[in-house]
Amino acid sequence: MQTTKSILFISPDFFNYHELIRQELTNQGHTVYFVSDRPSKKAVVKILIRKFRFLLESYIRRHYEKVFNQIPAGIDEVFIIKGEALTSTVVNQMRARFRRARFQIYLWDSLQNNPAALQLTPLMDRVFTFDFDDVTAHRDWRFISNFYSSNDVTLPAAPIHWNLTFIGTVHSDRLKVLAKISKNLVTSMRFYRFAYFQTPLLYYFRKIFDPAFRHFRPDEMGFKPLLGDDRQKVLSSTVAVLDIHHPKQTGTSHRAIECLAMGLKLVTTNDRFREYPFYDERLVQIIDRNNPEIDPMFLRSRADVPVPAAIAACELKKWLATIFSE
Numbered sequence: 001m002q003t004t005k006s007i008l009f010i011s012p013d014f015f016n017y018h019e020l021i022r023q024e025l026t027n028q029g030h031t032v033y034f035v036s037d038r039p040s041k042k043a044v045v046k047i048l049i050r051k052f053r054f055l056l057e058s059y060i061r062r063h064y065e066k067v068f069n070q071i072p073a074g075i076d077e078v079f080i081i082k083g084e085a086l087t088s089t090v091v092n093q094m095r096a097r098f099r100r101a102r103f104q105i106y107l108w109d110s111l112q113n114n115p116a117a118l119q120l121t122p123l124m125d126r127v128f129t130f131d132f133d134d135v136t137a138h139r140d141w142r143f144i145s146n147f148y149s150s151n152d153v154t155l156p157a158a159p160i161h162w163n164l165t166f167i168g169t170v171h172s173d174r175l176k177v178l179a180k181i182s183k184n185l186v187t188s189m190r191f192y193r194f195a196y197f198q199t200p201l202l203y204y205f206r207k208i209f210d211p212a213f214r215h216f217r218p219d220e221m222g223f224k225p226l227l228g229d230d231r232q233k234v235l236s237s238t239v240a241v242l243d244i245h246h247p248k249q250t251g252t253s254h255r256a257i258e259c260l261a262m263g264l265k266l267v268t269t270n271d272r273f274r275e276y277p278f279y280d281e282r283l284v285q286i287i288d289r290n291n292p293e294i295d296p297m298f299l300r301s302r303a304d305v306p307v308p309a310a311i312a313a314c315e316l317k318k319w320l321a322t323i324f325s326e
Contacts, residue, residue, distance in 0.1 A: 004029040008071055010037050011081040015225055020149045024316050033071045038085045039063040043199040049085045057087060064090045073097050080105040083120050091123045104323065108146060110134055112248040128323065130251030132272050145276065147319035148258040155262055161237035163299040164267065165192040167226050170202065174244050175212035177269065181292045182215065189299055192234055196225045239299050240265035257314050265303050267294055278308035
């Protein structure tokens, strides 16, 4: 973007990704109106949106109509990430109000994981996705990997305390894979694990129905994500970060890209990682989620090769430049 613009930014508001984007756009001189892509943070609303959206359509429409009426009609850009609760009706409402705006969406979930996105994509001027399979199936979409912020990749100097670290949200078979890796690691390897449960409901559901749950201590689980200085402290003393990708997705996570930008090694279950220009077998070990064996030599010492130069294209400022290019 060469000139300053007014931007309606609609995104999930978990962790601090939305705030990083909003702050960077604001620093560039743009006027940003942020709106969450869900009308409520309540767990029951999230479940209904994903499983029984039709029950909430009237509520969703009224909610966003009220929100959008408070935003100037003459904005230049509408930028949506995921748009979980948005419907075609809501987007058409936006189109009617924000007539001069360009509409763009970035999908950081695959269509397998978020099929409702197909309601929105035909109504966009441009569609970006992080998923290799989705961009192959939709030739008019553009592929762009997830981003990292340069503000978050400088780690304080610290001696090695952990050979492997996992900090992530509980979903799909993650607990099962984590339990397998813990079992398969040689005893001399120190493995830091923190599993974040987005709601108490999910925690108790897993506790009752997921056999892998019993392999975790209470201090390895929590209802608040590990962020900021607490997270940096752990990462600064680790050799490698573990990435367990969602089995229904082929794109890679923010955290996987971020860890390479930090100069850390990466262990990932995503065999499509080889397709990224910043893949380097000296820094990245790809494992089978069904039989996760990690070479202990890979975990014994920190990376002794430079951060891949190609990863600079994923830095947030350059990432936004691609999104908002003409």
